[in-house]
Amino acid sequence: MLNLVRNENMKIYCRIRTWVLVAMLILFCFLVSFISRYDKMSSGNPHREWRPELQQQAQSLQQQLSGDEKLPAPIHKQLQERLAITKYQLEHDIPPTEATMWGGVQRVSxxxxxxxxxxVIAAADVVAAEFTWGTIKLLLIRPATRAKILLSKYISTMLFALFLLVVLFASSVLINGVIYSFSGWSAPSLTTDAGGAVKEGVLVFNVLAAYGLKVVELIMVVTLAFMISSVFRSSVLAVGLSLFLMLLSQPITMLLISLNPDVGKYFLFANTDLTPYLAGRPLAEGMTLGFSITVLAVYFIIFNALSWLVFTRRDVAA
Structure with missing residues (x-):
């Protein structure tokens, strides 16, 4: 099994295309970080001049809370929490997250x-290309079973995704560290408890969580592309359909939920974004974190089961 995975990794990393994609990822990371920093400077708000803005924000929050207009309880509580955090930042000289290197790293997520x-490009090609070029026969004459061959391809694809994630995160830390002179390296994450007291957490954990939540959609989309590649033996179809669903996932999800929430909540992409649960605002009534995880697990099993069923029973000559 290890040799099969190693063989698949060699196929991925020996291609010039792979390293072109890595270079493009690093380039886009630099562009996003630089443009974000340039926008702050051009607007007259460089990251070292954050105190006046926070002071103005605190005054605005105070005016809203002390105004004659009666605010709903949830909004009133939210404004109180923001005001408490803003005052805490001013008292303890803690810049906003957006004005630190970790803010830049989080934007790059x-x-x-x-x-x-x-x-997805790699996943779509990893099985379909074997049939296109006829090299699948060279794989099947090995003593390894078809299930092991398919599993090695899937593992290699996920390892490639992990490699790209590590490259993206490391590049964003290095680039934003240089741009922001590594300011805010140990900046805390500020939250409030039930009593309204401000608590300090570890900001880097929040940044890692932002990346981690996005990985859920990555895994599901890549697994979908892998399944299409295995079933239809078409890398073009796998890439096209996967990207079509990924790019239009939000409007399709909103449309389905607006038409019929009881049906729309079972749509794959209605559950890939888990961040609404952190704010306690699910997309539809009856949706919970456990519900979304269960739905994703069912889709994951179905996608892989279809890949295994078709790949292990397909006639190679067909």
Whole structure:
């Protein structure tokens, strides 16, 4: 099994295309980080001049809370929490997350979509290309079973996704560290408890969580592309259909939920984004974190079962 995985990794990393994709990922990481920093400077708000903005924000929050207009309880509580955190930042000289290197790293997490795109390209090609070029016969004459061959391809694809994620995160830390002079390296994450007291946490954990939550969609989209590649033996179809669903996932999800929430909540991409549960705002009534995880697990099993069933029973000559 280990040799099969090693063989599949060699196929991926020996291609010039792979390293072109890695270079593109690093380039986009630099562009996103630099443009974000440039926008702050051009707007007259460089990361070292954050105190006046926070002071103005605290005054605005105070005016909203002390105004004559009666605010709903949830909004009033939210404004109180923001005001408490803002005052705590000013008192303890803690800059906003956006004005630190970790803020830049967190913004770069949006590029996980590119990692998904690049991995989908690899996943779509890993099985379909074997049939296109006829090399599948050379694999099947080995003593390894078809199930092991398919599993090695899937593992290699996920390892490639992990490699790209590590490259993205390491590049974002290094690039934003240089851009922000490594300011805020040990900056805390500020939250409030039930009594309204401000608590300090570890900001890097929040950044890692932002990356981790995006990995859920990556795994599901790549598994979908892998299944299409295995079933239809078409890398073009696998890439096209996977990216079509990924890019239009949000409007399709909103449309399905608006038409019929009881049906729409079972749509794959209605459950890949787990961040609404952190804020306590699910997309539809009856959706919980456990529900979404269960739905994703069912899709995951179905996708892999279809891949295994078709690949192990397909006539190679067909």
């Amino acid at each position: 949006a590029l996980v979509m590119m990692v998904t795109l690049f991995t």
